[in-house]
Amino acid sequence: VSISFATGYDIGFSSIAATPEDLTRKDPVSLKTCIKNFGSLPASAYSVRFFYDGNRNGHSDPAEQFSEYQGNVLAPRDSITCTALHAPVTAGENSFAALIEFPPDExxxxxxxxxxxxxxxxxSDILINEIMYCxxxxxxxxxxxxxxxSDTIDIKKWxxxxxxxxxxxWITRERKAVPPRSFMVVAKDASFAEFHPGVPFVAADFSAFNNFTPDAVVIYDNHGNAIDSVMYTPSWGGQNGKSLERVDQEWSSQQSINWGSSRDSAGSTPGFINSIARLDYxxxxxxxxxRDIIVNGKAVPVVLFSVYNIGRHGVDTILLxxxxxxxxxxxxxxxxxxxTLRSDRPLPAGDSMEFSESLPQLVSGENTVIILADWPRDTNIKNNRATVSVKRGFEPRRIVINEIMYDPLPGQTEWFELLNRSDDSIDLANWIFHDKPGSTSMNSFELSSQPFVIESGGYAVIAADSTLFQMYPDLAGSESRDRIRILNRSTGLSFNNDGDDLILKDLTGQVIDSIAYIPAWHHPGVEDTRGRSLERINRDMDSNDPxxxxxxxxxxxxxxxxxNSVRTTGTNSSSMISLSPNPFSPDGDGFEDFCIIRYNLSSLAATLNIKIYDIKGRLVRLLxxxxxxxxxxxxxxxxxxDNRQRARIGVYVIFLEATDRxxxxxxTAKAVSVVAVKL
Structure with missing residues (x-):
C-alpha cells in the first residue's frame, strides 16, 4: 500500500545550468536556475541566493554569496527562471550553488x-617551457x-x-593546481622523481617523442582546446641528454630562435628558470x-671579463x-x-660592459678566482658567477737546481734535483724544464700535470726512468716517492755530457733558475766523473758560478x-769580510772542502776584486x-x-778590493784563511 501526502508549501529547483558551454577564464559565468512550486498552495516572499565555492570546501559560505533574487507569487505547479552573473573565474573545475530561502517550505x-x-x-595561459625528448x-x-x-590553474582533464x-x-584526471608563475612537469613515468627530486610533476603515459626527426608537443585544456604547441626539430637543440629550453615566453613557440639546448651543468632545469631564458632583469x-701587467718590474695578474645585460630592461649600478x-x-x-668593483654607468638591455681588474693580492702559483655580480633585482643568479684560473709567476730562484746527474754509468738514468729555498711550500704542477735550445728545436718536459708540492727547504727529484730506485734504494720509501717524478723516458733527459743548459720555468713560463754546466765544473781532483753528480755548494749563490x-x-x-755531500753554508757577519769554515780542508771528502768568503760593502754598486796570497806574499788565486x-x-x-793545483797546508791572506761605481x-779588507788537513 502506497500512501502519499500532498504538501501545502514546497518550492524547489528543477534544474541548474551554466553558460556559455565553452567557458574560458575570461568569460563571465551565467547561472540559470528553474524554480518550481511543487506544493498545493501559492508561494510568496521567497528568495534565491547564489554562491561561488571559491575556497573549494563544498559549502556555501556566507562570504561566497554573489547574487540574490527576491521572488513574487508562484502558483502551484508553476515555475520561474532565475539567472545570476558572476565575474570570470580561474581555469579548471569550479563549483557554484543556489539556495532557496522560504520559511514555510515543508x-x-x-x-x-x-x-x-x-x-x-x-x-598561452600555460606554455610549453622545456622538453626532454632525448x-x-x-x-x-x-x-x-x-x-x-597571476591565477592558479587546475589542469584536471588536460x-x-x-x-x-x-x-x-591524459595529463591527469584529478585536480592538480599549478600556482601562478610556476612550473609543472609532465613526465612519462614516476621515475622522474629519482632524477629530479623535489620538482613538482605528474606522471602521464604519453606517446614517445622522436629523438632524431622532427616532432611536436601539444597540450590541450579541459575543453580539448590546444593551449600551446611546439613543432621542434633536433637542429634546434636538446640532444644527448640535454633538454630543449625556451628562451622567451613572449616569443612564439614556433620560432626556432626561441629554443636551444640547456646550458645548465646538469643538462636541464625542470622546475627552475631555464638556463637560456630571457628574463625581465x-x-x-x-x-x-x-692578462698580466708590469708594476715596478713585476708581473701583476689582471682579470678581463664582460658583464652582459641579457634581460628585457636596463640595470643600474652593478657590484662585483x-x-x-x-x-x-x-x-x-x-x-x-x-x-670589490662597482660599475660606473647603467647598463641598457642588450648591452655589455667590459671590466679589467688587477689582483695584486694573489699568491704565486695557480689561483682559482671566483667573480660574483650582484644586482638586487636580478631574477636569475645562476649566471652571476664566473670562475677563472689565474696563474701568477714565482720570483726567480725560489726553486733552484741543486744537483744534476748528466753522465750516469751504463744502465743508470739521468736525473736532477730541485731545492725549495723559499719560506713557503710550492706546487710544481705544470712547471717545465728544457735543455739548451737548438736551431730548430729543444727538449722540453713537464715536471708534473698533477699537484707536486715541495715544502720549504724540501727537495724534488726528476728522473728519466725508474732505475733511479736501483741506484738509490733509500728513495723507494713512500715518503721519498712523494718528492720524486719519474718521466718514463727510455732515451733519458737528453743532457749532453760535454755541457748543456738546464732551464727551469714555472707554470707561467717564467724562468725560475737555469744553469749552463760544463765538465770543468767537476772537482779537479776527481779523475773519472762518470756516475757522479754535480752538486751545488751554496744554495744562495749564483747558479751559474762555476x-x-x-x-x-x-x-x-x-x-x-x-x-748535498759538498754543501757549505756561510755564517752571518756584520764585518766587511768573513770566512767560513776557517780552517777548511779541500781534500774532496765532502767535509769542509770549501771556504765561503762573505762580504758587506757600504757601496750599493761596486767592482770587486778578490786575491789570495800565500804567507810569502805570492799571488795564489785571482778569485x-x-x-x-x-x-x-x-x-x-x-x-x-789558478793552475788548478791544491793549495798547500798553511796560512793564506784573502785580500778584497771594492771600487764604488x-x-x-x-x-779594502783582509782576512786570514787556513788550509788544513783532517787528522
Missing amino acids: NRTNDSAWINVMVGSIT PAGDEPEWVELFNTT RISDSNTSIKS DIEIGHPCQ RFYTDINNNAQPEQSEFLQ RNWSTCVNMAGGTPGGI ANGEQTGPQGEMIWDGYD TNSSVA
Missing part, C-alpha cells in the same frame, strides 16, 4: 542546487609547463599529444681571462666581488674575499732527495777580477790555485 530536500563548471584556459640513460621523457598567469594529434593522452658574466678559492670547495667565503759547483763525494755518486756586485755577496774558494772610492 520539503527542504530540493532547496539547494550545485553545479561543477569546467572553465577553460586561453591560448634523455640520457634511464631518465624518462618529460615536458615542463609554465603558468604565465591532455597531451605529439605530432599525431589524433592520439591524446638578468645580468650575466662572460668568460673571464687573464672577487674571491680566491683557497680551500678548493668552489664556494666563495668571506675569509677568501679579495676586493765556483758554486763540485763533484759529489758520496759513495753512491749522488745525493738525490738529501743534503774575482772586476766582477760587478751589490752591497753584500759571497764567493767560494775551493782551496785550489758612483764615486770611484776604494774600500
Whole structure:
C-alpha cells in the first residue's frame, strides 16, 4: 500500500545550468536556475541566493554569496527562471550553488542546487617551457609547463599529444593546481622523481617523442582546446641528454630562435628558470681571462671579463666581488674575499660592459678566482658567477737546481734535483724544464700535470726512468716517492755530457733558475766523473758560478732527495769580510772542502776584486777580477790555485778590493784563511 501526502508549501529547483558551454577564464559565468512550486498552495516572499565555492570546501559560505533574487507569487505547479552573473573565474573545475530561502517550505530536500563548471584556459595561459625528448640513460621523457598567469590553474582533464594529434593522452584526471608563475612537469613515468627530486610533476603515459626527426608537443585544456604547441626539430637543440629550453615566453613557440639546448651543468632545469631564458632583469658574466701587467718590474695578474645585460630592461649600478678559492670547495667565503668593483654607468638591455681588474693580492702559483655580480633585482643568479684560473709567476730562484746527474754509468738514468729555498711550500704542477735550445728545436718536459708540492727547504727529484730506485734504494720509501717524478723516458733527459743548459720555468713560463754546466765544473781532483753528480755548494749563490759547483763525494755518486755531500753554508757577519769554515780542508771528502768568503760593502754598486796570497806574499788565486756586485755577496774558494793545483797546508791572506761605481772610492779588507788537513 502506497500512501502519499500532498504538501501545502514546497518550492524547489528543477534544474541548474551554466553558460556559455565553452567557458574560458575570461568569460563571465551565467547561472540559470528553474524554480518550481511543487506544493498545493501559492508561494510568496521567497528568495534565491547564489554562491561561488571559491575556497573549494563544498559549502556555501556566507562570504561566497554573489547574487540574490527576491521572488513574487508562484502558483502551484508553476515555475520561474532565475539567472545570476558572476565575474570570470580561474581555469579548471569550479563549483557554484543556489539556495532557496522560504520559511514555510515543508520539503527542504530540493532547496539547494550545485553545479561543477569546467572553465577553460586561453591560448598561452600555460606554455610549453622545456622538453626532454632525448634523455640520457634511464631518465624518462618529460615536458615542463609554465603558468604565465597571476591565477592558479587546475589542469584536471588536460591532455597531451605529439605530432599525431589524433592520439591524446591524459595529463591527469584529478585536480592538480599549478600556482601562478610556476612550473609543472609532465613526465612519462614516476621515475622522474629519482632524477629530479623535489620538482613538482605528474606522471602521464604519453606517446614517445622522436629523438632524431622532427616532432611536436601539444597540450590541450579541459575543453580539448590546444593551449600551446611546439613543432621542434633536433637542429634546434636538446640532444644527448640535454633538454630543449625556451628562451622567451613572449616569443612564439614556433620560432626556432626561441629554443636551444640547456646550458645548465646538469643538462636541464625542470622546475627552475631555464638556463637560456630571457628574463625581465638578468645580468650575466662572460668568460673571464687573464692578462698580466708590469708594476715596478713585476708581473701583476689582471682579470678581463664582460658583464652582459641579457634581460628585457636596463640595470643600474652593478657590484662585483672577487674571491680566491683557497680551500678548493668552489664556494666563495668571506675569509677568501679579495676586493670589490662597482660599475660606473647603467647598463641598457642588450648591452655589455667590459671590466679589467688587477689582483695584486694573489699568491704565486695557480689561483682559482671566483667573480660574483650582484644586482638586487636580478631574477636569475645562476649566471652571476664566473670562475677563472689565474696563474701568477714565482720570483726567480725560489726553486733552484741543486744537483744534476748528466753522465750516469751504463744502465743508470739521468736525473736532477730541485731545492725549495723559499719560506713557503710550492706546487710544481705544470712547471717545465728544457735543455739548451737548438736551431730548430729543444727538449722540453713537464715536471708534473698533477699537484707536486715541495715544502720549504724540501727537495724534488726528476728522473728519466725508474732505475733511479736501483741506484738509490733509500728513495723507494713512500715518503721519498712523494718528492720524486719519474718521466718514463727510455732515451733519458737528453743532457749532453760535454755541457748543456738546464732551464727551469714555472707554470707561467717564467724562468725560475737555469744553469749552463760544463765538465770543468767537476772537482779537479776527481779523475773519472762518470756516475757522479754535480752538486751545488751554496744554495744562495749564483747558479751559474762555476765556483758554486763540485763533484759529489758520496759513495753512491749522488745525493738525490738529501743534503748535498759538498754543501757549505756561510755564517752571518756584520764585518766587511768573513770566512767560513776557517780552517777548511779541500781534500774532496765532502767535509769542509770549501771556504765561503762573505762580504758587506757600504757601496750599493761596486767592482770587486778578490786575491789570495800565500804567507810569502805570492799571488795564489785571482778569485774575482772586476766582477760587478751589490752591497753584500759571497764567493767560494775551493782551496785550489789558478793552475788548478791544491793549495798547500798553511796560512793564506784573502785580500778584497771594492771600487764604488758612483764615486770611484776604494774600500779594502783582509782576512786570514787556513788550509788544513783532517787528522
